[in-house]
Amino acid sequence: MIQLWTPEITTLLTRFFKANHLPYGQDFPGHIPTGRFSNGKLNPDFVASFLGIKQTVPTSLDPNLSNDAFNGLVFASAGSGYDELTTILTGAIPVPKQLGQFKSYIAKLSRIFGNNEAQNIIEKSLAIISAGTNDFGFNYYLLPMRIQQFDINGFQDFLLKALHDFVKELYKRGCRKIVIAGLPPMGCVPILVRKDSSRPSIEHVWRTRMLMPVLQWKARFTETEEGCCGSGLLEASFLCNPETPVCETPSDFMFWDKLSSKRAAYKAMSHLLVNQILPKLTLE
Template sequence: MDAGNTITVASFAIVVVLLAAASSLAAAAAVPAVYVLGDSLADVGNNNHLLTLLKADFPHNGIDYPGKKATGRFSNGKNFPDFLAENLGLATSPPYLAISSSSNANYVNGVNFASGGAGVFNSTNKDQCISFDKQIEYYSKVQASLVQSLGEAQAASHLAKSLFAITIGSNDIIGYVRSSAAAKATNPPQQFVDALIQSLTGQLQRLYDLGARKLVFLGTGPVGCCPSLRELSAARDCSGEANEASALYNAATASLLHGMGERHADLRYAVFDSSAALLRYIEQPAAYGFAEARAACCGLGDMNAKIGCTPVSFYCANRTGYVFWDFYHPTEATARKLTGVAFDGSPPLVFPMNIRQLTAM
């Protein structure tokens, strides 16, 4: 390669980097903050402040996080809110319980309310997490604080431009699948999902009433394929029952949001079908850079799925090659890939628009 070509290639690389930086800055300008609600897939440390068994503030969690320390994320490293913030050119929104007691708490840069174990139903992992209703209650306090500090008009404008990222429902489905046959006989899957959607309808409407105008909703993944539920099958197959409930729930949430969009002209949303997206990695791991899509990286017992990731658990050396970190949660590598699809993907995986398009509106 001659000098002229070298300069051309170098210049092209610089242009690509500058364009990427400009894109992130534009997204950040359009979205001043991210407010996160949900479960362990989005918890960045709230459960550290609870008296609960549902914690991840110990090794080997965080082994690949900057500083190699456990942060309360149910992951070997970063999770969805981290990568969402990175794509937007923003800092990760801090856990609400870590800042709410401060007299000068700053909520204008975003807040994370997500709590490991949370579900749509208040009864899901009751007294072990911050329920979704409680998270919305905490958000209402943040909204009131913003009105007090910014004024009503400016607070409304700020929240309308901000992104509200929600991932909820997996724990409800796992609890349902693990319930007794007798309980499920009186509460078939469609009836169970209908009850979930009835609760979710009121919860999302309350968020809208409190100023949320740009929603990112992550559907439940193929929960039947997580190592913990696979391990229940003699053949170590995915639980069809769990995946069916997840598919019903995801379709119903998409319909719910479509209806909300028709009723509220100023509501914009993106639905990410994380079930379909993650199934691609599980069914064709090599095509997406993975070596292991069934067993957990960290845990104990068959498939590392009998006991979760604790300081005495075994963990894999090649974490980027595993789809699952522990018996329920994805690795950092999986979360990074999924967030990329949600941010820049297209229907049917993310619809009616992706996150980048949502932020530009």
């Protein structure tokens, strides 16, 4: 299984956004920070686990990759997006360059197994794509370039064109089973909820309704507007650190910091994906 995901694996990148320190990873196997922006596993880990493939999925940049990387790999970079301009602030690997890493991975498969078997592996693999939120949060609404170039509809079309080209490239490389995650209601992220707390309550109701399938799952979160790590300000990355207070009841919280979901939330979302979306695909 191949995961093309853009959540949060960053230890191997020297940049501003990092999660290679506690309390990130405090509930990960071994209780160690791994660069995942969460208290534990992420969506790729849970999807692979639910499918019986492996318990955790390594990143393609890991210098210690073993042979089990051939049945699951993440090409993700926290803060990335379809628009390369997004990474000006985040310093992440943009999606087009993640595609380049995927091509290098295919070349490695071909050297080891031969071209025909490598192609067979890719065709039977599952590619999961999730990006776009950062293109708005860290780009369109923050930097002056795109908002001067496009209105909101034009920027959406710009991103859709980039996604279209990206999927065409995946298909050209042999991917036949592709899941594309749509954008979540971005106003639900704690940092934006706090920023826009004066907005009409009807918008809060709409945002909550959008996430009800996840919230009603067995995780049963009671706090969905604050992050567990932090005092109510801008805690994320280095601002969520060993000296930052952590909530007493993490199981009640949907978000770990002001930007990232918690392990239980990722588990809930992955559960829905595996049980409701993947059965519609033919996985061999």
